[in-house]
Amino acid sequence: MPATKRDHSRVDDDPLRDDPLRIVAAVLAGADDKSSLSPELGAAITSHESEVHLSPARANVVRGFEVAPHARVLVIPPTGMAVARHLAERCASVDVIAADEPEAEVARLWLEDLPGARVDVGPWRSAVASPRYDVVVWVETGGLPDRETFAREIADLAALLTPDGSLVFAADNPLGVRRLSGGADERTGRPFDAPEGFPFDEDLHLWERSTVEEAMRGAGLTAQPFAVLSDLLRVTAVATPDLFRERPQLAFELYQPGPPGPVDAIDRRALWRRLVATGVAMDFSDALLVVGHAGAGSAHWPEDLLAAYFTAWRKVSLMTRVDFRRRGSELVVDRRLLAHPAIDRLEVSPSFIWQGGEERYVEGERLSDVMWDAKDPLAPLAQWLELAHRTPAELLDVLPWNVKLTDDGPVSFDQEWIELTRDHAARLRYGIATAVITRAAARRDRRVDPAEDARTVWETAQEWAQRLGVTLSHEDLERFVADEAALRPLVNLLPEDTAAQTRALLEQPMSALMRERADMELDRLRQRVRVLEENERARMLAERPLWRRALGRLAHALGLRRTQAPRPTQS
Structure with missing residues (x-):
């Protein structure tokens, strides 16, 4: 049945204009x-909130x-x-099946x-229209019920599901690298909170991959696991277990650490590399994806595809x-x-060109x-310089992150952009x-030469x-700033003052950059202390008898203070 058209003229007059769903x-x-x-909806993305709801990523x-194409699909929620x-x-x-009416309206x-x-x-049990679906999709970015439910x-x-149907389930991983390192939930x-099992929210749960696979098998399905190498709001890569077994270096390269968290107790990049090297990284991806197949099932995922990577931060x-x-x-x-999957070349501007197609993995x-780890960064940079001198200038991506050191010397890869005017x-x-x-980012916690x-x-x-030389x-x-200000707005999804940001970065002292990163770490540690204190206060309050809590609230309301010996706190 076609979706019903509705009158939304009231949206602009609604007092809740700052409600993202209304916007x-x-x-x-x-x-x-x-x-x-x-592209029209992409142009409407002007903030993180609108990106969450409108981005195709x-x-x-x-x-x-x-x-x-003939499949019947159910999406919940x-x-x-x-x-x-x-x-x-x-x-x-x-x-x-929407969770509520505002979501259904969107x-x-x-x-x-x-x-x-x-x-x-919803609830979806009473709202489903077909008794059988070829594919059921459950992508959960909130919390999950308890294990039995x-x-x-x-x-x-x-x-x-039909006899050969598939259930696709995706959710945040409570043991993901971002959460283990201290990223805010x-x-x-x-x-x-997630790695500890949400100790202060007893009705909130996230389940690790083994629990999801066990539930799939308990339902009579064959579980096929995948790793999502980013969060579910801006998915940048989906990988198979074969990627980690056959191409561990690529599994390390595809991971996106994401923005810093309030604590960041460990370097996510270094932790991910160690997990990949020890063969357990699949269990620690930031989000998990498990497909359960009924009967023989249809894999849906091509057998030759190890991973799919997406540039989710660009214009649509x-x-x-x-x-x-x-x-x-x-x-x-x-x-x-x-x-435009059929084309290999797109003119973004008269002098700026995107190019695609196939190439061999280097x-x-x-x-x-x-350079991040080297004691002397100039030695590998000299190798890059030798390659840069013999490569056509219009290839924009001959840069340190698009060059690999091989047995035959430095080799460029992923040459996606051409700028005809670049020298x-x-x-x-x-x-x-x-x-x-x-290099500055790599040395944020190391002593530098005065x-x-x-x-x-x-x-x-x-x-x-x-x-x-x-x-x-x-x-x-000045040319560097001008180049960035000209190119970044052509590519990036969210608007920003590229010239001002670039100039401020280049003109600040290395000491300020180092101190800024050190201060950031110190602020995160302070915030961690505050979080621990708040958690301890919440635990102590929860342990107090109900009558004492009520008496305390009454005393506070009357302006009375009770004197008592301080309670010990855990370190």
């Missing part, structure tokens, strides 16, 4: 193009799967309507032009999907635009990773300056360049 509804009500890769969690829209454009029938607006889409409000819900959903705002028209596929003994990298360690001098200033910034510490980022780049002047700094 998204207003955007959708006035949109002419509501497709899952709509949320559908990346299911983009790697090949669902048959529609956390991230982009998942439902993506599937509804490709399948004969999609039923969406779903109807986004799906109203698709005749095979139907929207209803979760197992029952998986079993009930499995009962809705999206549900509570506190670090370490420039978002790409990069597939890493086996081909004989080699690994092939296939880069395509999500919105074995070796990225130069930027080597060799621009490449040198960009490569050396970004190498300095990368002389190096006093120079600005750009002065350090000048000193490195001089030692490499290259001259960088103040005019080069």
Whole structure:
């Protein structure tokens, strides 16, 4: 049944204009193009809140799967309507069960032009329209029920599948690297809540991959695990277990650490590398994805596909999907635009060109990773300089993070951008300056040379360049800022003052950059102490008898104070 059209003229007059769902509804009500890769909706993304609801990146969690056009699909709940829209454009029938009426309103607006889409409000057991579905999708970005209830819900959903149907389940991983390192939990705002089992929210749960697989098997399904190498709000990579076994270096490279958390007790990048090296990283990805198959089942995921990587931070028209596929003994990298998968070249501006297609995966360690750990960063940078001198200047991506050190010397890879007006001098200033910034990030917790510490980022780049036989002047700094200000707005999804940010970064002293990072770590430790104190107070309050809590509130209301001996606290 087609989705029902509704009158949303009241949205603009609603007093809750700052409610994200209301704002998204207003955007959708006035949109002419509501497709899952709509440039019009992409242009409406101006903040993190609007990105959460409108970005097509949320559908990346299911983009790697090949669902048959005739499939009947059930989506519950529609956390991230982009998942439902993506599937509804490709399948004969999609039923969406919303958690509440505001969410259903957004779903109807986004799906109203698709005749095979139907929207209803939960609970899903009473709202489903078909007794059998080829695919059931449950992408959960909130909390999960207790273990027994979760197992029952998986079993009930499995009962809705056709004999060869599949249940796709995705959720945040309580043991993900971001949460283990101290990243704030999206549900509570506190670090370490998920790994500790939400000790102050007894009705809130997240389950690790083994629990999900056990529930799938208990429902009579064959469980097929995947790793999501980012959070579910901006999915950047989905990987198979074979990736970690066959190409561990690539599994390390594809991980996106994400923004810093309130504590960050450990370097996420270093932790992920260690987990990959020891063969247990699948259990510690930031989000998990498990597909349960009924009967023989349909894998949906191509056998030769080890991982799918997505550039989720770009403008919608420039978002790409990069597939890493086996081909004989080699690994092939296939880069395509999500919105235009058939083309290999796109003119973004008269002088700025995107290019895609296939290339062979280059074995070796990225130069930027080597520089991160090297005692002397100029030695690997000199290898980059030799490659830069013999590579056409218009290839924009011949930079330390797009160069690998191989047995045959430095080799560039992933040459995605061409800038026809860029000259060799621009490449040198960009490569050396970004190498300095990368090095500063690597040394945030190490002692630096006092002389190096006093120079600005750009002065350090000048000193490195001089030692490499290259001259960088103040005019080069101005050109660097101008280049960034011209190119970044053509690519990036969210607006920003690129020129001001770039200039501020290059002109600040290395000491300020180091201290800024050190102060950030200190602030996070202070916040961790405050969190521990708040948790301890909450525990002590919870242990007090009800009559004492009531008496305490009454005394506080009357302005009375009771004197008592201090209670011991745990360190």
